[in-house]
Amino acid sequence: MESIIKNHRPVYSEDINDIIFKVPSWIVRWGTTVFWLIIIGLLILSTVISYPDVIRTSLKVSSENNAKPLAAKVNGKIVKLFVKDHDQVFEGQVMAYLESIASHDEVLKLLGELKQSRNCLLNGIVDNKRLNTISNTENLGELEGAYQSFQEAVLLYKASIGEGLYLKKRNLLYQDLRNLAIQKNHLEDQKKVQQQDLKIAEEEFVMHQKLMNQKVEATSEFRQQQSKYLNKKMPLMQTESSLISSNAELAAKQKELLELNNQVSEGKTKFLLAINSMISQCEDWRAKYVICSTESGTVIFNGLLQENQILNSGQTLFYIYNQGQETLGEMYIPQYNMGKVHIGQQVLIKLRSYPFEEYGMLQGKIKSIGDVPLKDSLYSAFVDIDKIDKKGNEITLKQGMLADAEIITKEASLFQRFKYNIIKSTNTR
Numbered sequence: 001m002e003s004i005i006k007n008h009r010p011v012y013s014e015d016i017n018d019i020i021f022k023v024p025s026w027i028v029r030w031g032t033t034v035f036w037l038i039i040i041g042l043l044i045l046s047t048v049i050s051y052p053d054v055i056r057t058s059l060k061v062s063s064e065n066n067a068k069p070l071a072a073k074v075n076g077k078i079v080k081l082f083v084k085d086h087d088q089v090f091e092g093q094v095m096a097y098l099e100s101i102a103s104h105d106e107v108l109k110l111l112g113e114l115k116q117s118r119n120c121l122l123n124g125i126v127d128n129k130r131l132n133t134i135s136n137t138e139n140l141g142e143l144e145g146a147y148q149s150f151q152e153a154v155l156l157y158k159a160s161i162g163e164g165l166y167l168k169k170r171n172l173l174y175q176d177l178r179n180l181a182i183q184k185n186h187l188e189d190q191k192k193v194q195q196q197d198l199k200i201a202e203e204e205f206v207m208h209q210k211l212m213n214q215k216v217e218a219t220s221e222f223r224q225q226q227s228k229y230l231n232k233k234m235p236l237m238q239t240e241s242s243l244i245s246s247n248a249e250l251a252a253k254q255k256e257l258l259e260l261n262n263q264v265s266e267g268k269t270k271f272l273l274a275i276n277s278m279i280s281q282c283e284d285w286r287a288k289y290v291i292c293s294t295e296s297g298t299v300i301f302n303g304l305l306q307e308n309q310i311l312n313s314g315q316t317l318f319y320i321y322n323q324g325q326e327t328l329g330e331m332y333i334p335q336y337n338m339g340k341v342h343i344g345q346q347v348l349i350k351l352r353s354y355p356f357e358e359y360g361m362l363q364g365k366i367k368s369i370g371d372v373p374l375k376d377s378l379y380s381a382f383v384d385i386d387k388i389d390k391k392g393n394e395i396t397l398k399q400g401m402l403a404d405a406e407i408i409t410k411e412a413s414l415f416q417r418f419k420y421n422i423i424k425s426t427n428t429r
Helices: 002-007 014-021 026-048 104-122 128-134 141-158 165-213 219-289 335-340 414-427
Strands: 050-063 068-071 076-081 094-098 290-292 297-301 316-321 327-334 346-351 362-369 378-385 402-413
Touching: 026 414, 050 335, 050 378, 094 219, 104 128, 104 219, 128 141, 141 219, 165 219, 219 290, 327 335, 327 346, 327 362, 327 402, 335 378, 335 402, 346 378
Parallel strands: none
Antiparallel strands: 050 327, 050 402, 068 316, 076 094, 094 290, 297 316, 327 378, 346 362, 346 402, 362 378
């Protein structure tokens, strides 16, 4: 039977036999397995390999207290310069006079005297010397109209202090009141005497009336006693009338004194209001024609400045820079990437003034992020900047420098990014 089977075995050519009976190579036998192992390995590597997202934006070097510009508020020329470029100045220091028809020194002196006078007035102190000073100021130019109105209040106030007209009049009124009080006392004493005299005359009149009723005294004698009694009554009535007149005159003098005191008080109040108004006028003038430092720091000229130089209103003359302030970077983050940015994240800074290929990059950390979006839905963020670059060079940062910034956000693996892209593409369909 076996011989029969063997006899029926198909006979192939030599080439076919080589193909059929040759042992396959390892890639054929293990290819599928190797393929899946590579796929699994790549998946494992994709979960291990990770790198952070980078959000690119622009950055501007700033500080917590930016340089403050000082600009001209009127057209004209520089009359006098008091500072030089990069001088140290203190707050309120006069830096320049701009052209005006008034005397700058006179106006500034008047302003100081006015403030001192106001302090004295509020503390109840009368300073006649200072009053005379502010009453004899000249060359006020644009302030002449306001100063004339102020002078009227000064004259009214002077009349109410020292040897002024109001005080002289008040002293006379006080003297009149004292005299009227004395006169009233004399009239009251006189009235008491007259009342006693009238009482005696009345007792005598009653006695004579009884005698006449008893037919003891003649009618003519009774009438003489009656006339005497009435004559005693008349002086008392006149005294009472004089007392009424004296009280009325005393009340009139008191009313006049109250009115005068009210005028004195109004004079002081009007003078205080006039001082405040004049101070306001002088300060408005100073704001236009006198350039003063707004804070302590270093003054930086905005270009070449010299006396008699013509200026335009709004032209910036100086910057006040405080070198002690912490240097920060200000950048704007698009709303699309806002959720990835957090306080404390690292920022790589490539200054345009210092090419990073030569100087390297600066590093920083996000200090704060704004809660309210600014223009075009951008959020502001501030960065603490390290002034030492990665190559160890110290870089001098100046306000206004521009840079390209890269915010290093949270790391994500290749597998996570692949998954996010699939989800994103699926949701956008």
